Amino acid sequence: MSPIVRSRTLFDKIWDNHIVADLGDGAFLMHIDRHFLNEVSGAVSLKELDRRERRVRNPELTFGTVDHVLETTPGRGMTTRMPGGDDFLSEFVKRIVPHKISFFDINDPRQGIVHVIAPELGIALPGMTFISGDSHTCTVGAVGAFAFGVGSSDSEHALVTQTLVQTKPKTMRVNLNGVAMKGVYAKDVILALIGKYGAAGGTGYAVEFAGEAVRTFSMAGRLTLCNMAVEFGGRAGMVAPDDVTFSYLEGREFSPKGQAWRNALAFWRTLPSDPEAKFDLDISLECASLAPQVTWGTSPEHVIGVDEVVPDPARTMNVVSRASQERALAYGGIQPGKPLVGLEVTGAFIGSCTNSRIDDLRAAAEVLRGQKVSSSVLSICVPGSTAVKRQAEMEGLDRIFLDAGFQWRESGCSLCMSGATGGESFAANSRVIASTNRNFEDRQGPHVRSHLASPATVAASAIAGRIVDVRTFARAQ
Amino acid sequence: MIPFVTVEGIAAPLLQANIDTDQITPGHTGMKVQKSGFAAGLFFNWRYLADGSANPSFVLNQPAYRGACFVVAGANFGCGSSREFAVWALRDFGIRAVLAPSFGAIFTANCYTNGLLPVTLPEPDIAAIAAAITPENPKLSVSLQDSVVVSPDARVYPFRVPALQRERLLEGLDPIDHTRKRESLIAAFQEKDAALHPWVYWR
Helix, strand or coil, X not given: CCCCCCCXXXXXXXXXXXXXXXXXXXXXXXXXXXXXXXXXXXXXXXXHHHHCCCCCCCHHHEEEECCCCCCCCCCCCCCCCCCCHHHHHHXXXXXXXXXCCEXXXXXXXXXXXXXXXXXXXXXXXXXXXXXXXXXXXXXXXXHCCEEEECCHHXXXXXXXHCEEEEECCEEEEEEEECCCCCCCCHHHHXXXXXXXXXXXXXXXXEEEEECHHHHHCCHHHHHHHHHCCHHHCCCEEECCCCHHHHHHHCCCCCCCCHHHHHHHHHHHCCCCCCCCCCCCEEEEEEXXXXXXXXXXXXXXXXXXXXXXXXXXXXXXXXXXXXXXXXXXXXXXXXXCCCECCCCECCEEEEXXXXXXXXXXXXXXXXXXXXXXXXXXXXXXXXXXXXXXXXXXXXXCHHHHHHHHCCEECCCCCHHHCHHHHCCXXXXXXXXXXXXXXXXXXXXXXXXXXXXXXXXXXXXHHHHHCECCCHHHHHHHC | CCCCCEEEEXXXXXXXCCCEXXXXXXXXXXXXXXXXXXXXHCCHHHHECCCCCECCCCHHHCHHHCCCCEEEXXXXXXXXXXXXXXXXXXXXXXXXXXXXXXXXXXXXXXXXXXXXXXXXXXXXXXHHHHHHCCCCCXXXXXXXXXXXXXXCCCCEEECCCCHHHHHHHHHCCCHHHHHHCCHHXXXXXXXXXXXXXXXXXXX
């Protein structure tokens, strides 16, 4: 007699596999398979751990790199323009080394943004629990892992115990139906989803992205989708692992090899949600008719297609949302009822854990090839990892960016967040089109207005000096 | 961690949606490699004008709300960056609880590890509480013991906090010490899991 097996989602399976103890009332002690430290939250957690004379329980499951405050200008060193930032760099390096944690320092060819290098090195694998002291840790759920960001105290908790206390989130499936047209990318899809359901649309849920659009995306596209799960309010974003995932991970430095790979593969193939599995909520988005998206306000939910006009807050029934929209319009100097297309930009940024992978740089380079950016647009490209940078240089993409008038940088988080820390920033009041994930007030510098878009839209807008529809712009060239 | 049992004090209404941790603690306000001393940076860009003077229109600068120990906010409070500095800044400033319709998930976790109480209430309740707060009568009572908020107009709003977090907050327990008591369970889990999924452990 065969046992009755409950149909489970991908998330349920990973959750069940990591329960160390049931602590009651929905709380569980969960094993953490991989923990990646950066120099900001990692410096704090390691300092506190050292102060209390605690030890790292599983240094072999723990990794570290520098990405947040490190400069990205060529010839950089271990100093930063961020006030107080040098302390984070020096404390982190000083403290991580004695704990025998694998550490990819500034000169290591494996250095890069945590969420870019974790899958690139095969550190984040299907079925794993993965944490890092950064909110965009949800990115690597794209390999079929349960990955989420934590604060310094929870990071210290995981360093000492290799566990975290978690309440089980509800499960949501986002059905991304249809295939996005040319010029429309995973970035546009996730922005449109957040626009449709709101920045708290995923609050309380572990979100699985499913549907035809997801299957057509490369790992880079899937990582972009999951990257912004946190901007959707989700505890985690994930994509069921498939052959795209496996061929991406095979042969990576920390991926299992030989028989271990074959064993892992057999297990990973059992992870996708069972056909009968029930999600607490199913929602959907039609992708085939989607236009490239650009944000107009100060929350990722403030987003429209390039074929739409900025909404009038007067039409929003919720008074708190309306007030927030009015504030955002005032901050951005944006008129309701008008399109974003045609709006002049003075900055363009391609980079960040959202869109700095080789596929992103290729998409931007395709637009930039043989073109020049507008002389009034400060244009910067920051590859997401040293490996991405080297790959791009091997393909000659750096020449395309440089010839077009883009700066070509070393890898790191850079102007996605440095402007908010008092470090390198765009000029006050400038309007920047960016491939990043947060258009918050002052995120890219004091009173900088950020408009989020795909790398291709950023590249095309940099050339035009104004926000454009990359689909028609490309045809007009 | 200071235990949270019942706290009575001034509540500042800050009814905006999506107040992110960049706004709670702008990164330029002196992030340091430490876990306290961040009160001065709280809501810095909103609290101060360009010339460095206090912005009189910001609620925490208004005389009636000086010394506030509660913030009543819009949905998705604490979304964005995982920076724990946001929780430390609120705590260091004297805020003991934030009331909102929803919170960023990482912010919520950071609250629990630092003794700051996130109180989730339905949007109409938050609106009613905010409306009941006046400069003349801005005082609330938040009891974790009884899991209720008592608004200035004496209406009572029950809320829920998961049992484990509630116990830790009530007693001010250190979560790491608490978990270390379960070391034998952790070791047993790893031994069993390593047999099933050896590649997780590099064997």
